[in-house]
Amino acid sequence: MNSGSSAIDLYNCLKRVISEKNIPFTNLIGFISDSCNVMFGNHNSVYSLLKADAPNIVCIKCSCHLIHLAASKACMILPRSVEDLLRNVGSHFSRSAGRQERFKDFQEFFKTDIHRILLPSNTRWLSLKQCVDRTLEQYNPLEAYFREEVFRDPSKTTEDILNTFANKFNIVYLEFMSYTLGLLTEFNILFQSETALLYKLKPETATLLRTLCANFMKREKTSNKNVFDLNHKNPDFFCSLDQIYLGIAANESIADLKNNASENEVTLFLKNCLQFYIELVSQIKKRFVFDDDVFDIVSIVDPMNAQSFSVRTLAKVTKRFPILKECINCQELDNEWRDHAHIDFKEMGMDPTKTAEEYWKQVFEFRNRAGVAHENITLDILPGLTDQYIRELAPSRQLSVIKFD
Structure with missing residues (x-):
């Protein structure tokens, strides 16, 4: 057995394991790893090889690793x-x-x-x-x-x-x-959960960016704007140095130091903190890229979004994951999605604040007027849920058409 660590070696190992488990390669819908070059480089990486053989696969970099890299780069400013x-x-x-x-x-x-x-x-x-x-x-x-x-x-x-x-x-x-590393650690802890949270990755990243930008930018420049498109490097958008938020402890300490240090020293400190924020936001934007439609598609997994019926058809889901068309009826899928929109959520005890797994378990157990389970919507939502939950659900739904091993 080849035990090399090149992208080709790793990719061949992956293909061999999938083949040994009799899983059709076309059934692969997602791949996640850290962001080192051998895994996610644009050329000659496991990612590029996967995309060549399975162009519809979703490839996502580990959010915890990305935040780790962003933090390390930003701290070099200090x-x-x-x-x-x-x-x-x-x-x-x-x-x-x-x-x-x-x-x-x-x-x-x-x-x-x-x-x-x-x-x-x-x-x-x-x-x-x-x-x-x-x-x-x-x-x-x-x-x-x-x-x-x-x-x-x-x-x-x-x-x-x-x-x-x-x-x-x-x-x-x-x-x-x-203070600042605490914000990043909280983000990491959230995504180290075993709960299905892919649907939260983009909105939580946006929330983190908005929090960081609000610490050094004027409020009117950060509110009601797409934070990913916000020009966070424009000096005209910055608040004054003495208005930069550093966390309670640092804010109090620098206020005390102003009485015992020169104005130049205080200004240098505040400028360093400003540059830290700018670099941190830049690094997060650079590393968290959401140009794949899947990040908008998986928003339907969020119970709040599902109940709002802001997405009126699931056609984009089957277009993004063509493999689903082999095991579901697209029209019946939309019918079931629209049936879901007319459920009396309060009467059925379907609380939108529940976790995605808890909420969709209720939906999967729901029967239409003819007493038929929503098999199509079950298969469509599954890609957004955790592998563990899929394993629990699959036997009861007879989902043998797609192997999840």
Whole structure:
């Protein structure tokens, strides 16, 4: 067996597994992976090979990986000393149990929780949020510890660490990072769920972008506009530097620092935060591309959208996924969709705030006036639901026409 890691090797392995399970290649409707070149490059990647053999397949990059990359690029805008502080402090304690024991004395003196200092991961960028929060929690005992460490066993690294702690702007940078990385971490946590959430990817990305843009742009420039088309780099759209939102902790700290720092230092800090926001929004827009019609099509999976009947026909679904035409009647599909629109949702207890899986399970159990189940709409909605739920549902619906293994 070829165990290579090139795109061709990976693609051949994928095809072999699919063939061994007797799944027709034309049944593939979706593929998701991280966004490295071997998987998603425009040429000679698993993605390009898949699209060549299955042009109707939906290929989606992992949202968690994309946010990780966006965060890492944006953080490069901030002074290098901030990230170096986190890595140097983490490395200092990770290599010595004795140092950790000595540090406990300082934690006890300052009456902070006895927590370990964390080391950032190069491959899990959003773990930086935990490192930032832990450093903020232990800031005073850490500064005191390194002051003694420089006196007891001086070195260039410990002196650099102490000098960074002594720069009070760095604690504000950490507070700013805690706030912004928190927004990105919340986004990631949402899409690490086992619940079917593909239909939320575009609207949740738009919400995240709108939140970030509102932190540095004038309100009238961000409201009621397609945030993906918003020119977030236009200086005419920016609010004044002192109106940039940095998070509660950073806002309060920078207000206090204005009394003890020069105007130029404060201005430089605010400009760095502004550039961070601009770069973060740019990176998210660059990496989250929604030009495939599927992202609008899957909006019908959202119970709120389904009940609003804003989509009046499902013809676009079968056009985007031609394989469905082999196992459903397109007219009957639309009939069932329109029947769904006339259900008394309140009387049937069909709450639109339920998860997509809970809601559509009720719909799939619904019978029309002739007592016939909605088999066509079942098959049409399935691609937007999780594989786990499809497995639970398939035996009861006899969906053997499409293999989900």
